[in-house]
Amino acid sequence: MSTPRTKKPRRGGKALSENRRTKNPKPRTARMSKRGQAPTKIRACLDLLSRPNGASLDDLRSITGWLPHSVRGFLAGTVKKKLGLALTSEQTGDGTRRYRIDRVPA
DSSP: OOOOOOOOOTTSSSSSSHHHHHHOOOGGGSSSSTTTTOOOHHHHHHHTTTTOOOHHHHHHHHHHOOOOOHHHHIIIIIIIIIOOEEEEEEOOTSSEEEEEEEEEOO
């Protein structure tokens, strides 16, 4: 008869499950600035949108580096739903669409 084998610990000296329990992901507040303001790209977009003539899709794309569908998702999800701001959309004579908000939260 043979003797039962015991598992050897990994090189770190800790079992794998113990290592996983000690790792903590960064909390969501780490993405916010020290003053509690929105991240820079969002703040820059809100500044552009609060101008009297608003901002076009290309304006928002150039400051963020996002693709068009990401900018539209930001406008619908963050600006309208999460922040609850009134977003207006107007098409100019040359065919470009401009987005504008009336008020930015303090």
